[in-house]
Amino acid sequence: xxxxxxxxxxxxxxxxxxxxxxxxxxxxxxxxxxxxxxxxxxxxxxxxxxxxxxxxxxxxxxxxxxxxxxxxxxxxxxxxxxxxxxxxxxxxxxxxxxxxxxxxxxxxxxxxxxxxxxxxxxxxxxxxxxxxxxxxxxxxxxxxxxxxxxxxxxxxxxxxxxxxxxxxxxxxxxxxxxxxxxxxxxxxxxxxxxxxxxxxxxxxxxxxxxxxxxxxxx
Amino acid sequence: xxxxxxxxxxxxxxxxxxxxxxxxxxxxxxxxxxxxxxxxxxxxxxxxxxxxxxxxxxxxxxxxxxxxxxxxxxxxxxxxxxxxxxxxxxxxxxxxxxxxxxxxxxxxxxxxxxxxxxxxxxxxxxxxxxxxxxxxxxxxxxxxxxxxxxxxxxxxxxxxxxxxxxxxxxxxxxxxxxxxxxxxxxxxxxxxxxxxxxxxxxxxxxxxxxxxxxxxxx
DNA sequence: ACAAATTTTTAGTTTTGTCTAAATTTAAAT
DNA sequence: ATTTAAATTTAGACAAAACTAAAAATTTGT
Ligand SMILES: [Mn+2]
Ligand SMILES: [Mn+2]
Ligand SMILES: [Mn+2]
Ligand SMILES: [Mn+2]
Numbered sequence: 001x002x003x004x005x006x007x008x009x010x011x012x013x014x015x016x017x018x019x020x021x022x023x024x025x026x027x028x029x030x031x032x033x034x035x036x037x038x039x040x041x042x043x044x045x046x047x048x049x050x051x052x053x054x055x056x057x058x059x060x061x062x063x064x065x066x067x068x069x070x071x072x073x074x075x076x077x078x079x080x081x082x083x084x085x086x087x088x089x090x091x092x093x094x095x096x097x098x099x100x101x102x103x104x105x106x107x108x109x110x111x112x113x114x115x116x117x118x119x120x121x122x123x124x125x126x127x128x129x130x131x132x133x134x135x136x137x138x139x140x141x142x143x144x145x146x147x148x149x150x151x152x153x154x155x156x157x158x159x160x161x162x163x164x165x166x167x168x169x170x171x172x173x174x175x176x177x178x179x180x181x182x183x184x185x186x187x188x189x190x191x192x193x194x195x196x197x198x199x200x201x202x203x204x205x206x207x208x209x210x211x212x213x214x215x216x217x218x
Numbered sequence: 219x220x221x222x223x224x225x226x227x228x229x230x231x232x233x234x235x236x237x238x239x240x241x242x243x244x245x246x247x248x249x250x251x252x253x254x255x256x257x258x259x260x261x262x263x264x265x266x267x268x269x270x271x272x273x274x275x276x277x278x279x280x281x282x283x284x285x286x287x288x289x290x291x292x293x294x295x296x297x298x299x300x301x302x303x304x305x306x307x308x309x310x311x312x313x314x315x316x317x318x319x320x321x322x323x324x325x326x327x328x329x330x331x332x333x334x335x336x337x338x339x340x341x342x343x344x345x346x347x348x349x350x351x352x353x354x355x356x357x358x359x360x361x362x363x364x365x366x367x368x369x370x371x372x373x374x375x376x377x378x379x380x381x382x383x384x385x386x387x388x389x390x391x392x393x394x395x396x397x398x399x400x401x402x403x404x405x406x407x408x409x410x411x412x413x414x415x416x417x418x419x420x421x422x423x424x425x426x427x428x429x430x431x432x433x434x435x436x
Numbered sequence: 437a438c439a440a441a442t443t444t445t446t447a448g449t450t451t452t453g454t455c456t457a458a459a460t461t462t463a464a465a466t
Numbered sequence: 467a468t469t470t471a472a473a474t475t476t477a478g479a480c481a482a483a484a485c486t487a488a489a490a491a492t493t494t495g496t
Pocket of ligand 3: 225317319322
């Protein structure tokens with residue numbers, strides 16, 4: 001597998017949200033920041049290789065083999081992200097770009113040893129679960145903050161948008177994974193929220209709230 | 219810089235033995251395991267880019283810029299090798315192949331942090347010096363075991379041939395970097411040596427002796 | 437000095453991954 | 467049910483990096 005092929009597989013996996021749904025050529029093109037015609041070419045090649053099911057004009061989905069490949073890549077990406085944060089002192093908004101490169105290094109021993117060094121982590125710095133070597137992982141039971149009813153509490157477990165600007169915003173407002181969050185009130189007008197985060201009451205816009213995941217505790 | 223371009227720069231650096239000597243097209247082709255015509259093409263491109271001095275039929279050498287690039291790559295390669303041995307439990311004959319990939323990851327912060335994590339090592343697992351961020355490093359004062367006179371002692375500090383079979387051979391015979399070695403006797407006939415390595419007397423062939431470096435102590 | 441052998445370059449292809457422009461299929465709107 | 471619009475594929479081209487075969491330059495041997 002080339003670097004490029006691997007990135008296509010991963011893109012298709014993510015567009016299918018982990019489920020194995022069919023995704024369109026245009027969606028893949030947008031995700032990969034390339035042109036639809038390039039996607040058609042690649043998708044043909046990958047279905048020749050048995051990684052994708054492709055029906056012209058109908059879209060693509062991962063085969064069993066493609067699914068396995070995607071999970072291995074996601075596992076590598078997320079383990080490297082943990083390494084960068086835990087061992088090298090990166091912040092969570094800096095890891096993605098580098099992990100995007102590191103995920104393509106070919107060495108099974110490398111990944112197994114890294115997993116061990118990190119003491120078999122189950123989630124990455126953004127709260128996303130890390131597949132095991134066999135490709136199993138717990139699907140997080142998480143809810144967008146914007147969908148949590150008034151009065152309920154939870155633990156901040158992940159972000160939907162993991163772009164640097166958003167992560168930097170969270171850092172600036174002292175919001176981190178693991179923080180406990182309680183929804184105090186909701187503004188019907190603009191969907192903004194009043195929440196208590198680690199004993200401080202703050203006001204949060206709808207846009208922010210719809211990019212932050214909670215695990216509900218009560 | 220592409221991965222391929224980087225590997226050419228590194229090959230030319232190594233063929234020049236760190237000095238900045240001119241190397242031939244054929245030598246590069248052999249080192250890179252490719253054809254001379256491919257080398258000509260690449261060498262033209264890299265001299266366009268200002269990394270190489272190239273005169274048709276006369277060979278190539280690194281420019282100032284090329285030299286700096288080569289040292290950065292060597293630094294990255296060797297730091298990763300230390301990481302693999304020190305943090306992930308690889309043995310010294312397993313690291314080269316993986317480091318050959320890792321050296322191409324682009325992130326200055328990554329390498330600086332790795333350097334710190336490893337506590338600024340000065341040599342890699344094969345005894346080769348690691349250039350500093352500025353491109354400086356101690357040229358090892360080392361001598362091939364085969365050229366050490368009878369009666370002299372030294373510390374085993376490196377290997378010339380770092381292929382897996384040779385490194386495995388050394389492991390099997392309990393010869394490691396840091397061991398003290400004394401030359402007891404030399405067979406004129408085949409150049410083989412009688413040496414004392416950590417209090418054990420053993421017999422070593424000329425071929426082995428000419429691939430093991432000592433730092434002379436007395 | 438000159439022919440032979442070796443080294444290096446040039447010319448012409450190939451593969452991979454991308455692009456633009458045009459053609460085709462599918463979906464939406466009247 | 468047509469027409470229009472949107473999505474997708476095809477055709478043709480290009481850059482990177484490699485290869486083979488042939489030509490040119492350099493080195494070697496006598
Ligand atoms: Mn990637
Ligand atoms: Mn992540
Ligand atoms: Mn390499
Ligand atoms: Mn080494």
